[in-house]
Amino acid sequence: MYDLLTNLLGNQIVAYVIAASLPLIFVLTFVLFAVLAERKVSAHMQDRLGPMRVGWHGIIQTLADMLKLLQKEDIVPEGADRPLFNLAPLLTFLGTYAAFAAIPFAGIYVGSSTAIGIYYITAVSGLVVAGLLLAGWASDNKYSLYGAMRTAAQIVSYEIPTAIAILTMVMVSGTLSLMKISDMQTAHFWNWWILGGPETGIVKFLLIPFMIITFLIYYISSLAEVNRTPFDLPEAESELVSGYHTEYSGMKFAFFFLAEYANMFAVSAIAVTLFLGGFHSPIGYLGHSLGIDWLIPVEQFFWFAFKGTALVFVQMWLRWTLPRVRVDQLMVICWKYLIPYAVVNLIIVGIITLL
Amino acid sequence: MELYDIIFYLIALTVVVSAAIVVGSKNIVRAAYSLLFTFLGVAGIYILLGADFIGVTQLMVYVGGILILLLFGIMLTNKVYSVDIRRENSYIIPSIVIVGIFAAFLIFVMTETNWVTADPTFPNTTVFELGKTLLVHYSIIFEILAIVLLIALIGAATLARNDNKER
Numbered sequence: 001m002y003d004l005l006t007n008l009l010g011n012q013i014v015a016y017v018i019a020a021s022l023p024l025i026f027v028l029t030f031v032l033f034a035v036l037a038e039r040k041v042s043a044h045m046q047d048r049l050g051p052m053r054v055g056w057h058g059i060i061q062t063l064a065d066m067l068k069l070l071q072k073e074d075i076v077p078e079g080a081d082r083p084l085f086n087l088a089p090l091l092t093f094l095g096t097y098a099a100f101a102a103i104p105f106a107g108i109y110v111g112s113s114t115a116i117g118i119y120y121i122t123a124v125s126g127l128v129v130a131g132l133l134l135a136g137w138a139s140d141n142k143y144s145l146y147g148a149m150r151t152a153a154q155i156v157s158y159e160i161p162t163a164i165a166i167l168t169m170v171m172v173s174g175t176l177s178l179m180k181i182s183d184m185q186t187a188h189f190w191n192w193w194i195l196g197g198p199e200t201g202i203v204k205f206l207l208i209p210f211m212i213i214t215f216l217i218y219y220i221s222s223l224a225e226v227n228r229t230p231f232d233l234p235e236a237e238s239e240l241v242s243g244y245h246t247e248y249s250g251m252k253f254a255f256f257f258l259a260e261y262a263n264m265f266a267v268s269a270i271a272v273t274l275f276l277g278g279f280h281s282p283i284g285y286l287g288h289s290l291g292i293d294w295l296i297p298v299e300q301f302f303w304f305a306f307k308g309t310a311l312v313f314v315q316m317w318l319r320w321t322l323p324r325v326r327v328d329q330l331m332v333i334c335w336k337y338l339i340p341y342a343v344v345n346l347i348i349v350g351i352i353t354l355l
Numbered sequence: 356m357e358l359y360d361i362i363f364y365l366i367a368l369t370v371v372v373s374a375a376i377v378v379g380s381k382n383i384v385r386a387a388y389s390l391l392f393t394f395l396g397v398a399g400i401y402i403l404l405g406a407d408f409i410g411v412t413q414l415m416v417y418v419g420g421i422l423i424l425l426l427f428g429i430m431l432t433n434k435v436y437s438v439d440i441r442r443e444n445s446y447i448i449p450s451i452v453i454v455g456i457f458a459a460f461l462i463f464v465m466t467e468t469n470w471v472t473a474d475p476t477f478p479n480t481t482v483f484e485l486g487k488t489l490l491v492h493y494s495i496i497f498e499i500l501a502i503v504l505l506i507a508l509i510g511a512a513t514l515a516r517n518d519n520k521e522r
Contacts, residue, residue, distance in 0.1 A: 012358055084388060091391075116407050116482055123411045126419025130391055133426050137384060145430065152427055159419070176482060 023100040031261040035062045045320040072250035079140035088135035089255035095127025096259045099266045104179045106300040117178040129155045139247035147243025151234035157334045158224040164342035165218035169274045182278030189282035194275040206352045215275045222267035229319040268311035279304035370396035408481045
């Protein structure tokens with residue numbers, strides 16, 4: 001990808017900048033539609049219609065909202081620490097966007113072909129916590145600070161089951177590179193890791209139930225990591241106004257929103273890459289059977305976006321179905337259920353792979 | 356200057372400036388957030404030198420772990436962030452003399468040493484070699500370190516436990 005762009009443009013720096021901003025285009029388009037989708041999904045689940053005025057069935061509602069946010073006055077509270085207040089949304093989005101550098105979108109496009117992709121992603125997600133804590137503190141508002149504290153406690157706790165679930169997948173696949181993990185699950189859907197991966201014989205059938213458990217543990221804890229209901233305590237509207245971004249308005253608020261939706265896609269993309277075959281098609285490629293080479297990357301990108309969006313839809317579905325958990329329940333779910341199950345699961349999967 | 360050099364100097368500048376802010380800032384939260392950029396810069400330098408695993412571990416341990424704990428501690432402590440940190444200068448002349456001698460010594464070593472330059476080809480990844488080294492050659496040390504950390508954790512939990520029976 002980099003070589004192609006360098007040859008095309010003749011300049012290394014320009015090529016790198018363009019290659020690095022490709023996921024940004026995807027993220028912005030995704031957020032534009034995800035925000036609308038969330039409103040539509042919530043509306044239909046509550047027997048309403050949702051936004052209907054702007055465009056056909058409100059299809060360009062988000063664009064109108066964005067224009068409104070752009071024009072809004074940028075309010076900084078009087079007691080706020082101005083430089084830190086301005087830094088917080090940027091830091092949050094930086095942490096989210098950094099994760100996209102190692103996610104393979106298609107066979108030909110991955111931001112960085114580093115061999116330690118998944119480890120890198122787990123590490124940079126720490127930046128998001130720093131950004132959210134900063135937002136809560138710099139706002140000089142007790143609700144914001146409560147929200148930030150909850151976020152930090154929640155994300156730090158749920159990083160453990162997430163990391164153990166990822167470790168399980170790293171152990172069975174034997175690599176940290178997301179590209180290699182994707183390529184293991186090529187061809188058909190029975191090669192997906194959730195269905196035992198490319199193993200053969202009895203090992204595959206023994207692995208299936210434990211892979212499903214790993215997937216569920218990862219999915220539940222990733223919901224908590226992106227602060228989605230039932231784990232949206234950091235921005236619980238009924239208790240904390242809206243948590244760490246209470247004081248933010250205009251474009252800075254838009255940045256938090258962008259980071260939240262981009263993060264939703266990022267965790268779904270990791271789940272897709274680890275368990276659901278990555279960018280590979282479950283039923284074989286049209287490009288192969290027709291003999292058109294350039295169609296394959298397009299198909300791969302389509303499948304990747306499709307699977308990722310499907311998981312994001314499940315996140316929205318859960319949000320409008322489940323009630324919020326209490327703080328003590330949140331910690332009980334993490335420390336008494338998810339972590340012990342994840343550890344036992346890790347050991348069992350280890351024994352199976354030795355067979 | 357090549358791209359590599361430009362990136363190196365950008366990162367080095369970030370590290371130096373943010374480290375200076377850590378030392379000089381009166382506001383403890385600002386100092387903590389400057390430390391974040393110092394850690395990020397150091398991780399960047401590690402990755403630039405081809406030590407990808409060490410670089411990401413730096414991010415994981417310092418940014419994801421230590422810094423968050425530090426911030427948590429600062430923000431949970433009542434009113435600690437509104438107190439100005441004391442930054443008085445005492446013994447200016449002796450400290451300048453000592454720092455000057457030390458700097459001269461370091462510069463002398465840096466310029467006079469016949470540095471051995473390593474093979475400039477970067478390894479594609481360091482994970483496999485690191486894993487083999489840690490779990491084959493130094494496995495006992497690795498396990499002992501894990502037990503030391505476990506003891507530290509148990510000790511911290513015991514110390515932090517609120518014993519209600521004494522009241």
